[in-house]
Structures are given as C-alpha cells and as structure tokens.
Amino acid sequence: MTETSQTSPEPLLALEGISKSFPGVRALRNVSLSLERGEIHALLGENGAGKSTIIKIMGGIQSQDEGQIFLNGKECHFSSYRDAISAGIGIVFQEFSLIPELDAVDNIFLGREMRNALGFSRKSEMTSIAQGIFERLGVKTRFDVPVARLSVAEQQFVEIGKALSLDVQVLILDEPTATLTPTEAELLFNVMRQLRDQGIGIFFVSHHLEEIFEICDRITVLRDGAHVGVLKTAECTMDHLVERMVGRKIENTFPPKPALHTAERILEAENIRFASNGHPNSFYLRKGEILGFAGLVGSGRTETALALIGALPCPGKTVRIEGREVSMGNPAQALRHGIGILPESRKTEGLILGFSIRDNISINNLPQYTRPIGTIDTAREKRKTQELMSAVRIKAPSDETTVVSLSGGNQQKVVIARWLNRRSKILIFDEPTRGIDVGAKAEIYTLMRNLTAEGYAIIMISSELPEVVGMCDRVAVFSHGVITAVLEGDAISSEEVMRHATASVKKSAVDALSA
Amino acid sequence: MQQQALKSPQSMRSLLERYRASKFARSTAFLPAVGLFVVVACMIALNSRFLSFGNLENVARQVSINAIISVGMTFAILTGGIDLSVGAVMALAGTITAGLLVSGLNAGLAILAGLGVGALFGAGNGLCIARLGMPPIIVTLASMSIARGLGLIYTNGYPISGLPDWFAFIGRGKVLGIQTPILIMLVVYALAYLLLQRMPIGRYIYAIGGNEEAVRLSGIDSRKYKIIVYLIGGFTAALAGVVLSSRLMSGQPNAGVGFELDAIAAVVLGGTSISGGRGSIIGTLIGAMLLGVLNNGLNLLEVSPYVQNVIKGAIILLAIFISRQRGTASAR
Numbered sequence: 145m146t147e148t149s150q151t152s153p154e155p156l157l158a159l160e161g162i163s164k165s166f167p168g169v170r171a172l173r174n175v176s177l178s179l180e181r182g183e184i185h186a187l188l189g190e191n192g193a194g195k196s197t198i199i200k201i202m203g204g205i206q207s208q209d210e211g212q213i214f215l216n217g218k219e220c221h222f223s224s225y226r227d228a229i230s231a232g233i234g235i236v237f238q239e240f241s242l243i244p245e246l247d248a249v250d251n252i253f254l255g256r257e258m259r260n261a262l263g264f265s266r267k268s269e270m271t272s273i274a275q276g277i278f279e280r281l282g283v284k285t286r287f288d289v290p291v292a293r294l295s296v297a298e299q300q301f302v303e304i305g306k307a308l309s310l311d312v313q314v315l316i317l318d319e320p321t322a323t324l325t326p327t328e329a330e331l332l333f334n335v336m337r338q339l340r341d342q343g344i345g346i347f348f349v350s351h352h353l354e355e356i357f358e359i360c361d362r363i364t365v366l367r368d369g370a371h372v373g374v375l376k377t378a379e380c381t382m383d384h385l386v387e388r389m390v391g392r393k394i395e396n397t398f399p400p401k402p403a404l405h406t407a408e409r410i411l412e413a414e415n416i417r418f419a420s421n422g423h424p425n426s427f428y429l430r431k432g433e434i435l436g437f438a439g440l441v442g443s444g445r446t447e448t449a450l451a452l453i454g455a456l457p458c459p460g461k462t463v464r465i466e467g468r469e470v471s472m473g474n475p476a477q478a479l480r481h482g483i484g485i486l487p488e489s490r491k492t493e494g495l496i497l498g499f500s501i502r503d504n505i506s507i508n509n510l511p512q513y514t515r516p517i518g519t520i521d522t523a524r525e526k527r528k529t530q531e532l533m534s535a536v537r538i539k540a541p542s543d544e545t546t547v548v549s550l551s552g553g554n555q556q557k558v559v560i561a562r563w564l565n566r567r568s569k570i571l572i573f574d575e576p577t578r579g580i581d582v583g584a585k586a587e588i589y590t591l592m593r594n595l596t597a598e599g600y601a602i603i604m605i606s607s608e609l610p611e612v613v614g615m616c617d618r619v620a621v622f623s624h625g626v627i628t629a630v631l632e633g634d635a636i637s638s639e640e641v642m643r644h645a646t647a648s649v650k651k652s653a654v655d656a657l658s659a
Numbered sequence: 660m661q662q663q664a665l666k667s668p669q670s671m672r673s674l675l676e677r678y679r680a681s682k683f684a685r686s687t688a689f690l691p692a693v694g695l696f697v698v699v700a701c702m703i704a705l706n707s708r709f710l711s712f713g714n715l716e717n718v719a720r721q722v723s724i725n726a727i728i729s730v731g732m733t734f735a736i737l738t739g740g741i742d743l744s745v746g747a748v749m750a751l752a753g754t755i756t757a758g759l760l761v762s763g764l765n766a767g768l769a770i771l772a773g774l775g776v777g778a779l780f781g782a783g784n785g786l787c788i789a790r791l792g793m794p795p796i797i798v799t800l801a802s803m804s805i806a807r808g809l810g811l812i813y814t815n816g817y818p819i820s821g822l823p824d825w826f827a828f829i830g831r832g833k834v835l836g837i838q839t840p841i842l843i844m845l846v847v848y849a850l851a852y853l854l855l856q857r858m859p860i861g862r863y864i865y866a867i868g869g870n871e872e873a874v875r876l877s878g879i880d881s882r883k884y885k886i887i888v889y890l891i892g893g894f895t896a897a898l899a900g901v902v903l904s905s906r907l908m909s910g911q912p913n914a915g916v917g918f919e920l921d922a923i924a925a926v927v928l929g930g931t932s933i934s935g936g937r938g939s940i941i942g943t944l945i946g947a948m949l950l951g952v953l954n955n956g957l958n959l960l961e962v963s964p965y966v967q968n969v970i971k972g973a974i975i976l977l978a979i980f981i982s983r984q985r986g987t988a989s990a991r
Contacts, residue, residue, distance in 0.1 A: 492870070492873075507862065507874065
C-alpha cells in the first residue's frame with residue numbers, strides 16, 4: 145500500500161485540488177493527479193467514479209469549479225478542446241470523433257488541411273505525413289477508403305494518429321480496448337509502449353485490471369469523485385486494487401433478502417444474442433427473485449434485456465414463460481406475456497416528459513378503462529391512477545402534475561407504477577437508481593422487495609456494485625457480451641462480481657465452458 | 660373571491676397557468692380562440708357587411724374544405740410527422756369519384772371508391788413511415804407527386820364534367836337548413852374530437868408525438884397507430900375531394916395545389932406544436948376559421964390578393980411568435 149510521493153520536481157501534467165459539481169451531483173472532490181514524462185498511468189474507478197469528468201477537464205471540454213492544471217510546471221487554462229490540443233494534450237474518446245465518410249488522411253488533418261497557394265489541399269503531402277505517423281506507430285492501415293470501412297481497431301489507430309499528428313505531449317486514452325479483440329489490444333499496447341519510450345505521458349482508462357497490470361506504470365484510483373490513492377503497479381496486487389475501487393462501506397439501505405423457497409422458474413431464456421455474431425446467452429428467472437445483470441458499461445447487459453423483449457432483433461431465441469414457449473418479437477408482445485421494462489434512460493426512453501403523471505402511468509393501461517363503446521372512463525382512470533400513485537408513494541401535488549417537474553426518484557416510480565396495473569409478472573429494471581438521491585434509492589429498493597414478495601420476478605441491471613450485492617438473490621455477470629458467471633447467495637460479493645466482470649474474453653469463454 | 664380577482668397580474672398568470680396545466684390538451688386552443696375573436700372583432704368594426712348571416716355562412720362553407728383536410732394534418736403533426744400529400748390526394752379522389760359517376764357507376768360506390776383510394780394512399784404513406792422508417796416529409800412529398808400524376812393520367816389532364824344533378828347536394832345542398840359541406844365538416848370534427856380526446860388511440864397519438872421510444876418500450880405498438888394516423892389523413896383528404904367535386908360539379912385534376920400548406924397553416928395557427936405531442940383538434944378548427952375570416956374580410960375590404968398573401972404570412976409568423984413566447988415562459 146505504498147503511496148508514491150512526487151519525487152520529480154516538475155511532472156509533465158499535474159492537476160491539483162480539482163473539484164467539479166453538476167446540479168445535484170459532486171462529480172469530483174479535490175482530486176489531484178500527476179503524470180510524468182514517459183509514463184503510462186492508469187485511471188481506475190467504478191462507473192461514475194469521475195474518470196470521464198476529469199478527462200473532460202484535462203481536455204478543456206468542461207471547466208473545473210476549483211483547482212489548477214499545470215503543464216510542464218506552468219498553470220494552464222483551457223477554455224476549449226482546441227486550447228488543450230494546442231497546449232499538447234490529445235484525447236482519444238470512448239466514442240470516436242472520426243467522420244465516417246472521410247478517409248484516414250482527411251480525418252487526421254480535419255480542420256487544419258494543408259493547402260497550396262490556390263487553396264487546393266495538398267493531399268499527397270498530408271498522406272506522406274500520415275504514413276510517417278503510422279510507421280512510427282508500427283501499424284498499417286489503408287488511406288484510400290472511408291474510415292467507416294476500416295476495422296474498429298484501425299479506426300482506433302487513426303484516432304491515435306490524429307492525436308499524434310498534433311505533436312502531443314500528453315495522450316489520454318478513454319477505454320480504448322473496450323471494443324478491441326485481445327490481439328488488437330496487444331497491438332495497441334505495443335504502440336503505447338513505443339510512445340512512452342518517446343517520452344509521451346499517457347493516461348489510460350480501462351476497466352480490465354489485467355490490461356492495467358500488463359501495461360501501466362502507476363495507477364490512480366478514483367472512487368465517488370474522490371482520489372483514493374496512487375499506486376505503483378509493481379507494488380500492488382489485483383485483489384488490493386479491487387478492494388480500493390469498491391472499498392466504500394456498503395450502507396445498510398437494503399431491505400433483507402427473503403429466503404427463496406421456490407425453484408419455480410417463471411422465465412427461461414435461451415440463445416439470447418444482441419449481435420448476429422454475438423455469444424448466445426441463456427439464463428432463467430425464478431418467481432419472487434431479483435436476478436442481477438452486473439458488468440461494466442458496454443458489457444451487453446441492456447442489449448441482452450432488449451433482445452429478450454424483442455426491442456432488439458434476436459432471431460433464434462427461445463423464451464419460455466412458466467414453462468410455455470412464447471414468441472416475443474416486439475415490446476408489445478412482451479407486454480402481453482407479462483414482461484415490462486424500466487428503460488435505462490428514464491427521460492428519453494421511459495417517460496413522456498411534458499405529459500402528466502396520469503398520462504404516463506395510463507399509457508399502457510388504457511384498455512382497462514375503456515367502456516364497451518370505446519371511450520375512456522376518465523373518472524375510473526383518475527381513481528386508479530391515484531391508487532397506483534399511493535401504492536408506489538409518488539409525491540406530487542396531483543395526478544395531473546407534469547412528470548418533468550418531478551424528482552428523479554418520483555419519475556422512476558411513475559415508470560414502475562405503469563406496470564403494476566398490468567399484472568406483468570416480470571419486470572426488468574435497467575439502472576433503476578441512476579441519478580437518484582440516497583433516500584429515494586432506499587425507497588425504490590423497498591418497493592422492489594415488496595414487489596417480489598407479491599410474486600413479481602425482477603431482472604435488475606445495475607452498474608453499482610453495492611446495489612448488486614445488496615439487492616440481488618442471484619447475479620449474472622457480463623463481460624464482453626458473455627455471461628461469465630452466475631453467482632448466488634454468499635458467493636455474491638463486490639470482489640467476485642468485479643473479478644468476473646473484468647475477466648478477459650478468452651478466459652471467460654473457457655470458464656463458461658467448464659461451468 | 661373579490662380579493663382574488665383584484666390580485667396582481669402575476670397571480671392572474673399563475674391562475675392561467677394552473678388552468679393550462681390542468682387541461683393541457685385543450686388549452687393549446689386558448690390563444691387561437693382569442694386570436695379568432697380579435698380578428699372577427701376587427702372585421703366587424705371595419706365592415707358592416709361582415710356580420711350578416713349570409714356572409715358568415717359563406718365563410719363557413721369556404722372554410723369547410725380546408726378544415727376537413729386539416730383534420731388529417733392535425734393527426735400527422737400531433738405524432739411529430741407531416742402529410743404533404745393531402746392536396747394531391749384530394750384532387751385524385753375527387754376526379755376518381757367524378758369519373759366513376761360520369762361512367763354511370765352506382766353513386767354510393769363511386770364515392771366509396773374515391774374515399775377508398777384516399778385511405779389507401781394514406782395507408783401507403785403510413786407503411787413507408789412506420790414500417791420502413793422513412794421520414795414523413797420525404798414519403799409524403801413523393802406520394803404527393805404520385806397522386807397528382809395519377810389524377811392527371813386518369814383525367815388526361817382535363818376536368819371531368821357532366822356529373823348527375825343530384826350530386827350537387829353534397830357540395831351545395833342543405834340539411835335541416837345547414838349547408839351540407841358545413842355539416843360534413845362538423846361531423847368530421849366531432850368524430851376526430853372523440854378519437855383524439857376520448858379514446859385510447861388519441862392518447863397514443865399524443866404520446867407518440869411526446870416520446871415515441873417511451874411509447875414503444877411501454878408495450879404499445881406505436882407503428883400500428885402511425886399507420887392509422889396517415890390512413891386518416893388520406894381519408895379526410897379524399898372526403899374533401901368528394902365535397903369539392905360536388906361543389907364545382909366537376910372533377911378537377913389540378914385542384915388543391917398548395918392546399919397542404921393551408922392545412923399546415925390552420926393546424927399551426929390552431930396552437931398545435933409542429934414537433935408533436937401538443938395541440939388539439941378544436942384549435943385546428945379555430946385555425947381554419949381564422950384563415951377563412953381573414954380571406955373573406957380582406958376580400959370585403961377590397962384588399963388586393965397580392966397584399967392578402969403578405970398579411971396572411973405575417974399573421975402566421977406573429978401567431979407562432981406569441982405562442983412560443985408563452986411556451987418558453989411556462990417552461991421556465
């Protein structure tokens with residue numbers, strides 16, 4: 145547990161006492177970082193620990209509320225990404241910023257094309273510079289096709305090449321390996337080592353601990369927007385790191401888990417895949433239980449759930465409800481078979497924001513209130529809506545309040561209430577407590593347990609480990625689109641979940657076979 | 660209560676806002692109604708002939724064609740879409756009905772065929788938009804061209820005349836003292852009101868305009884309802900076509916050029932949000948009447964038609980400006 149003291153007097157890049165708040169959230173609290181020349185430095189933390197925010201601050205995309213940034217010992221103020229680039233900081237974002245229709249050269253020189261006296265672009269000169277960069281990287285790519293036709297790894301290298309063409313001293317790679325195969329990742333690591341040897345400082349964000357151990361010199365761990373330590377990779381173990389990442393005390397906000405006496409499977413899903421060449425996953429759900437879908441962002445949890453209910457195409461799947469095979473080609477069919485979903489993004493996928501609570505709850509309940517002549521019995525609708533509102537304890541002046549004015553917790557309850565009137569037996573909660581304050585979280589947890597006690601079965605997708613550990617009866621852990629483990633009972637711990645979630649694909653495939 | 664009434668404009672505004680919040684669907688017609696009232700008051704003040712029963716009846720009858728087309732347009736715009744094909748579909752349906760009547764087909768069947776062609780065109784629009792995910796503005800632009808072309812092919816470019824005398828009843832007759840086109844318009848609006856405000860499909864239409872993804876994920880087959888919306892659009896356009904043919908006693912393949920724009924103007928003047936989710940059918944009726952009163956009043960005042968265009972455009976801009984001001988004020 146040795147914290148390295150800053151030996152070098154003048155690090156390449158230093159951030160001191162950085163704080164940043166967004167409405168309702170303190171994203172960063174007094175975070176300090178330092179990056180040496182010729183160093184690969186990992187930024188590690190759970191989803192939401194503040195890694196993306198600090199990258200955006202380093203790149204001038206967001207500005208800090210407090211704290212200073214020093215580059216080569218001089219304080220800098222970046223008011224835009226352009227400023228950061230001209231100071232020598234390049235970022236390869238998680239979502240690529242390439243223009244798909246342009247070729248690699250045009251992408252690399254986008255916005256600073258070399259032109260001759262007549263204003264025509266000097267393509268051949270730019271191409272030879274680009275070739276030089278790629279030679280330096282030690283990788284080959286095609287310059288004569290739109291980047292959309294390159295592989296994801298090649299696109300990644302074009303991004304890196306773009307950053308290098310700017311003569312950066314600091315290169316920030318935000319989860320560059322998330323979309324790469326192990327071989328491609330290895331290629332990237334070689335490039336990173338070369339750049340390091342050329343004196344460039346690299347921040348590397350990855351959730352895959354094995355990669356971090358393979359390539360990084362030092363590791364900064366962030367947790368809940370705070371800096372929890374800088375470690376030398378050589379001096380720590382993987383267990384140690386995981387403990388640091390998830391080490392917060394799990395508050396006892398979770399209702400007790402009841403003993404499950406029944407093994408009756410309400411849902412069995414086989415061959416669920418969300419990409420045509422994806423790994424086919426199978427899982428089941430028992431009556432009255434909460435099954436967690438855990439894993440890193442992008443590990444395929446949400447997509448698997450959407451493929452299950454037919455919101456994403458998934459040919460060849462088999463879904464059985466209470467032992468009976470059913471077809472589930474779209475969400476409307478899923479609704480008929482009693483499956484409801486609380487989408488990941490409440491505001492863009494769950495709610496109709498400008499509409500009233502009543503409109504939002506009633507949307508899939510209207511046939512119940514419709515008289516034989518086809519008109520809606522609004523008095524009955526209103527009565528029932530108010531019943532549902534008090535059942536899930538929505539705090540609002542009336543059922544006609546627009547949902548946009550509600551707090552996150554109450555908004556989530558509106559989406560939950562929508563399903564309770566349908567006798568849906570299976571509910572999928574996708575990140576049910578994201579952006580919700582602690583008190584409201586506890587209420588949602590209690591509500592979920594009350595529902596399972598009534599016989600509902602819940603699949604909960606969550607990126608928050610304490611929530612997964614505290615709420616789930618069983619946990620299916622996803623890594624790279626594959627369920628790498630299903631944990632049950634005492635086997636559910638943050639460390640175990642993290643271990644399986646960060647398992648590399650090759651290993652996990654073997655695990656899955658031997659399991 | 661006396662004190663309540665004397666309170667500051669702010670509390671008046673909060674009262675108004677509370678009224679708005681409680682009946683959001685209907686309240687979008689509030690400003691257009693005020694606008695219509697103001698325009699009518701101006702017309703009465705400027706010209707004594709305006710208020711005569713004969714003239715008002717004339718306005719209502721002139722309005723009826725655009726008003727009927729605007730019903731379908733309201734449905735499309737409420738879902739966040741648009742239907743540019745209505746004018747051309749109207750002409751096509753009108754000529755088909757006229758042509759079949761001249762050829763001696765049973766009257767009911769001829770009218771049904773016209774209406775059916777309209778509904779078919781609408782359903783085709785809906786299928787392309789909902790099933791194939793094509794943008795409404797492009798799909799209906801294309802079907803506008805197709806419908807116009809088919810109408811010209813069918814008639815060879817010439818108006819169809821020689822319709823049976825009794826057919827004039829639809830466009831020129833009276834039922835219980837009310838002119839038939841006005842009656843048809845009122846019935847269509849009553850049905851549309853029932854559909855939009857009283858039945859589940861109306862809620863779905865509003866909700867699709869509000870957030871289609873949320874509607875889909877809550878298990879509603881949003882695509883089905885979008886197809887129905889465009890089908891209604893084609894049907895109401897065809898109905899207007901039949902009324903127009905009867906009124907002119909001929910099938911005009913070149914009728915209705917630019918009618919889609921008048922319909923959009925009526926819908927938007929009626930307070931319906933062009934991005935969908937907010938608005939009302941009553942507002943559209945008010946919007947159509949507003950346009951009709953302006954037309955009629957400016958004619959009575961002997962304003963040149965060239966100037967009339969400018970005035971109408973300016974009024975549409977002004978109306979959108981006012982409703983947007985109000986919208987941003989209440990959204991904070």
